[in-house]
Amino acid sequence: MINILPERGRARARYIYWLRFAALFLWAAAGALLVAAALLSTAYFDARAGERAARAESDEIDAAGSKGREMEAPLTAAASYIEAYSPVLSEQRVGERIALIISARPAGIALEQISYDKQTGKISLSGLASMREDLLSFERALNAVKGIASVDLPVGDLAKSSKATFSLSVTFEPPQ
Secondary structure (H helix, E strand, C coil), X not given: CCCCCCHHHHHHHHHHHHHHHHHHHHHHHHXXXXXXXXXXXXXXXXXXXXXHHHHHHHHHHHHHHHHHHHCHHHHHHHXXXXXXXCCCCCCCCHHHHHHHHHHCCCCCEEEEEEEECCCCCCEEEEXXXXXXXXXXXXXXXXXXXXXXXXXXXXXHHHCCCEEEEEEEEEEECCCC
């Protein structure tokens, strides 16, 4: 094929070709950017809504935890009441044992029920943990208390990572 354009005309045609190519590329890039922004914005807004919901749950658990702190005084009073009316244990009374358990409770744990089985000597607890880590730290704290033989925490109670209900039982060492 013979090109009949002079050299200057060919250079101008090449320049116009590259300008059109660059403009087309910029339009395509801008379109892809708009499509990506539209697709990502829904995911972003969903993530923000999930974050707000998680924050609301966290605030609810914190409120339950502060309510648990408010309940600490009545629980301690109940422990002393139990201590006064329970049979005498040779080393520690039931009320003292419940007070030990309550004092080992971390901030993210709200106790809802405490019961004592006279025949087995086990104290059972149930409540709400704001995070799985809080429940594990409560278990570690109870295991570290002198006089506690074992802490039985069902594995199923660790299934949820946040706002988990739990029930555990504490066995004390026999008095010596």
